[in-house]
Amino acid sequence: MGRAVGTSVRRMDGDDKVTGAAKYVDDLSFPDMLFGATIRSTISCGEIVNTHIGLPPEFVVADHRDIPGANHVALIDPDQPCLAEGPIRHYAEPVLLVAHADRRALFGVEARIRFDYRERTPNYDPERSDTCFKQIAIDKGDLARGFGDADTVIEGEYRTGHQEQLYIEPNGVIAVPGDGQITVYGSLQCPYYVHKALVVVTGLAPARVRVVQAETGGGFGGKEEYPSMLACHAAILAIKSGRPVKMIYDRVEDLLATTKRHPSVVRHRTGVTRDGRMTAMDIDVVMDGGGYATLSAVVLSRGVIHAAGPYRCDHLRIRGRAMMTNTPPNGAFRGFGAPQTQFAIEAHIDRMAGALGLDPLRLREINALRPGDTTATGQTLGKDASALPVLREAVKRSGYKQKRRAWQGTNRGIGLSLFFHGSGFTGAGEVKLASKASLELTATGARILVASTEIGQGTRTMLAQIVADAMALPYSSIEVHAADTDAVPDSGPTVASRTCMIVGKLLERCARDLRRKLGKLTPAEYFTRHGAVVVTAQYEPPPGQVWDDQRYAGDAYGSYAWGCNVVELEVDPVTFEITPTHVTAVAEIGRAIHPVMAEGQIQGGTAQGIGYALLEEVVMRDGRMANAQLTNYIIPTPMDAPLIDVAMIERPYAHGPFGAKGVGEMPIDGPAPAVVNALRHCGFDVRAIPATPERLMAGKLKVEELAVESFS
Amino acid sequence: MIVTINGKRRRLDVAPMRRLLDVLREDCGLTGTKEGCGEGECGACTVLMDGVAVDSCLVPAAHAEGRAVVTIEGAAAAKRSARALQHAFVEHGGAQCGICTPGMIMAALPLKARSSRDQIKTALAGNLCRCTGYIAIFQSVEAALSPARKGARARRR
Ligand code: FES
Numbered sequence: 016m017g018r019a020v021g022t023s024v025r026r027m028d029g030d031d032k033v034t035g036a037a038k039y040v041d042d043l044s045f046p047d048m049l050f051g052a053t054i055r056s057t058i059s060c061g062e063i064v065n066t067h068i069g070l071p072p073e074f075v076v077a078d079h080r081d082i083p084g085a086n087h088v089a090l091i092d093p094d095q096p097c098l099a100e101g102p103i104r105h106y107a108e109p110v111l112l113v114a115h116a117d118r119r120a121l122f123g124v125e126a127r128i129r130f131d132y133r134e135r136t137p138n139y140d141p142e143r144s145d146t147c148f149k150q151i152a153i154d155k156g157d158l159a160r161g162f163g164d165a166d167t168v169i170e171g172e173y174r175t176g177h178q179e180q181l182y183i184e185p186n187g188v189i190a191v192p193g194d195g196q197i198t199v200y201g202s203l204q205c206p207y208y209v210h211k212a213l214v215v216v217t218g219l220a221p222a223r224v225r226v227v228q229a230e231t232g233g234g235f236g237g238k239e240e241y242p243s244m245l246a247c248h249a250a251i252l253a254i255k256s257g258r259p260v261k262m263i264y265d266r267v268e269d270l271l272a273t274t275k276r277h278p279s280v281v282r283h284r285t286g287v288t289r290d291g292r293m294t295a296m297d298i299d300v301v302m303d304g305g306g307y308a309t310l311s312a313v314v315l316s317r318g319v320i321h322a323a324g325p326y327r328c329d330h331l332r333i334r335g336r337a338m339m340t341n342t343p344p345n346g347a348f349r350g351f352g353a354p355q356t357q358f359a360i361e362a363h364i365d366r367m368a369g370a371l372g373l374d375p376l377r378l379r380e381i382n383a384l385r386p387g388d389t390t391a392t393g394q395t396l397g398k399d400a401s402a403l404p405v406l407r408e409a410v411k412r413s414g415y416k417q418k419r420r421a422w423q424g425t426n427r428g429i430g431l432s433l434f435f436h437g438s439g440f441t442g443a444g445e446v447k448l449a450s451k452a453s454l455e456l457t458a459t460g461a462r463i464l465v466a467s468t469e470i471g472q473g474t475r476t477m478l479a480q481i482v483a484d485a486m487a488l489p490y491s492s493i494e495v496h497a498a499d500t501d502a503v504p505d506s507g508p509t510v511a512s513r514t515c516m517i518v519g520k521l522l523e524r525c526a527r528d529l530r531r532k533l534g535k536l537t538p539a540e541y542f543t544r545h546g547a548v549v550v551t552a553q554y555e556p557p558p559g560q561v562w563d564d565q566r567y568a569g570d571a572y573g574s575y576a577w578g579c580n581v582v583e584l585e586v587d588p589v590t591f592e593i594t595p596t597h598v599t600a601v602a603e604i605g606r607a608i609h610p611v612m613a614e615g616q617i618q619g620g621t622a623q624g625i626g627y628a629l630l631e632e633v634v635m636r637d638g639r640m641a642n643a644q645l646t647n648y649i650i651p652t653p654m655d656a657p658l659i660d661v662a663m664i665e666r667p668y669a670h671g672p673f674g675a676k677g678v679g680e681m682p683i684d685g686p687a688p689a690v691v692n693a694l695r696h697c698g699f700d701v702r703a704i705p706a707t708p709e710r711l712m713a714g715k716l717k718v719e720e721l722a723v724e725s726f727s
Numbered sequence: 728m729i730v731t732i733n734g735k736r737r738r739l740d741v742a743p744m745r746r747l748l749d750v751l752r753e754d755c756g757l758t759g760t761k762e763g764c765g766e767g768e769c770g771a772c773t774v775l776m777d778g779v780a781v782d783s784c785l786v787p788a789a790h791a792e793g794r795a796v797v798t799i800e801g802a803a804a805a806k807r808s809a810r811a812l813q814h815a816f817v818e819h820g821g822a823q824c825g826i827c828t829p830g831m832i833m834a835a836l837p838l839k840a841r842s843s844r845d846q847i848k849t850a851l852a853g854n855l856c857r858c859t860g861y862i863a864i865f866q867s868v869e870a871a872l873s874p875a876r877k878g879a880r881a882r883r884r
């Protein structure tokens with residue numbers, strides 16, 4: 016025994032998913048249930064002065080006056096109302112709720128409700144905004160001295176657009192009222208976030224509020240904070256009507272109203288010596304937060320911490336701002352700020368290499384972080400700092416050097432990106448969360464009690480593998496309890512690549528504890544003699560981990576995963592259509608608990624990154640998504656998914672379960688810059704994504720420009 | 728109207744223009760068929776109608792009159808390759824969140840044994856998956872349709 020970790024055991028939820036037996040929220044139904052809909056603002060900025068409702072009495076209608084508790088969605092700042100009371104900050108802001116027993120009666124219901132507005136001029140440009148949600152400054156060394164040591168200074172501005180998470184199952188919840196209590200079932204990542212929001216809005220005691228995760232059809236961050244809003248809406252209707260209320264968004268509403276990845280503008284000024292050593296980095300990051308703060312502060316935080324990329328530089332200054340605009344709030348999406356800033360640094364590196372007449376690979380080798388080096392926040396890296404190993408492996412596997420030479424001057428291109436991603440909450444985040452995990456002895460083995468959710472990434476299976484090995488029991492003897500706030504402790508949200516490394520470690524501790532209790536007895540013997548027993552572990556930071564939130568300095572993360580992508584593509588010289596043909600994705604993730612699932616995370620994240628780079632464009636017109644349909648918001652299909660060759664390198668992290676670090680988010684950091692670097696290799700100067708054929712046409716460089724470009 | 732659903736003849740009293748998807752999910756309790764977009768783009772609602780894969784969100788109920796409809800719940804009974812596909816999707820990482828999976832399996836069901844990668848891609852062209860990046864899905868289908876290659880995970884390219 017002790018063999019589950021590192022093998023691809025059969026995933027626990029697999030059979031239910033392939034037979035159609037798995038119950039997602041829209042598959043659930045309760046007696047006497049109503050269906051709910053949201054009536055939203057049709058302006059981006061102003062105030063509602065009058066409301067006209069033309070609905071027959073069989074409709075239940077609720078507005079902000081029906082909120083029993085406080086009218087805000089509890090997250091970080093209490094600025095976002097659950098239902099608008101007057102002021103409107105963005106298009107599609109929720110104002111009214113309606114419910115009806117017949118789902119079809121709600122179709123087109125918004126046409127029977129009219130608002131009179133007093134409009135104000137909206138602002139859609141984060142750089143012109145006068146409201147800043149969060150500002151962060153990182154300083155290291157002496158910037159002036161760093162620039163003094165440089166032979167040349169290279170500047171650049173890089174832009175990324177919105178990106179939609181596009182889980183295939185739209186957001187949805189069901190609220191079931193009881194005697195002075197409420198239960199919400201939903202498609203969600205973070206049961207305790209929803210719980211906290213419900214307590215505020217319903218005014219009920221925490222013990223009277225219960226949140227249960229239904230099977231969830233993808234999240235990618237898109238079900239981190241938004242379900243709190245939706246759950247509150249359903250709860251308001253359920254409390255008002257006294258009946259269960261189901262609210263399921265259709266695709267259009269989901270696209271129009273829910274959060275997306277923050278658009279960004281990143282500016283670099285880098286001092287570099289003739290032989291390619293970066294002596295100074297001056298980085299400015301602006302993120303478009305949208306209408307309310309939601310998670311912008313923490314997205315910005317992860318973004319700025321990763322903004323210098325996996326490179327050593329003694330003198331640097333990073334400034335970051337998350338600004339308000341009159342668009343629907345942007346929020347969590349796999350990568351959480353790091354894909355934006357690492358896009359910028361990685362595109363910048365290739366432009367610098369061009370300017371210095373160096374191969375971009377060489378420039379990366381010279382500057383890559385090595386064990387013992389310090390990051391932008393001054394964190395000293397351990398032996399598992401793997402920038403060079405992943406770079407070398409990717410170069411070797413892909414035949415980068417030879418293809419780079421052979422394809423020079425053709426319409427085929429090859430480009431690479433080097434990146435890293437911190438696992439777990441940033442800075443003191445994990446200490447503040449103080450997550451708990453529990454393990455319960457059963458007659459046949461053990462049952463895992465955590466609030467970490469299965470959203471496709473394999474949480475249940477992976478945690479059971481860890482527990483099985485730590486208890487020396489077979490994998491099949493471990494069960495996982497549903498993520499139900501009445502039954503499981505708060506293990507923190509299922510975000511930030513933390514479930515395996517942080518919650519997995521807590522469970523490993525529980526499992527070893529329980530094993531010790533058992534002594535020589537089997538679970539069955541112990542259970543017969545002593546009955547059920549539950550052990551709990553709470554997070555403690557690894558020894559020596561320090562973070563200074565004032566100076567934004569110290570150990571930003573327990574550890575980092577490392578990645579390198581090589582993208583090969585072809586450009587049609589007439590239509591500028593881009594076909595990515597092959598991606599090499601090398602990842603160092605400590606230890607792959609379940610190789611097939613870990614590889615699935617890397618392939619899936621890489622494909623999303625390719626979509627981010629080439630296809631996925633949220634067209635904002637007057638603050639509203641103009642292409643809010645799957646017909647014209649394009650994600651990769653089976654026909655345009657490139658081959659992805661994944662290689663995993665394992666360098667065990669001392670404080671992760673069986674050496675594991677996080678894997679979920681990192682894969683999306685690398686594809687976009689590798690794509691634009693491959694485009695640069697075929698003669699296109701692209702500094703903004705998505706790199707659509709239109710952008711490509713505008714960025715076509717002449718060969719002579721290419722040789723000397725980018726000295727700005 | 729009379730429809731054969733998963734091998735059973737059923738008499739259904741439904742409005743002719745209701746979506747087959749809703750009739751299956753709401754009237755027949757067959758919730759294995761999913762809705763991802765409602766506009767024929769994602770394929771999560773794929774079922775077989777007289778052996779052909781269709782998006783049930785685009786099919787008016789009246790259109791199913793007199794036909795044989797198979798959903799994921801009836802797949803294993805309807806076609807021998809279904810079990811192999813279901814098994815392979817679990818084994819090879821073809822199902823992550825699982826919301827696209829019933830549709831993927833239904834779309835793959837008409838494929839012949841030993842179909843090529845290109846034939847598989849064409850069959851699945853109308854089905855979106857946001858979790859896997861598709862590679863594991865292709866490998867799952869290949870493993871199910873070409874038993875000789877079963878488990879040949881090394882065959883990546
Ligand atoms: S729900 Fe039918 S194709 Fe998307």
Ligand code: FES
Pocket residue numbers: 183232233471821822823824825826827828855856857858859
């Ligand atoms: S497995 Fe999640 S969408 Fe395909």
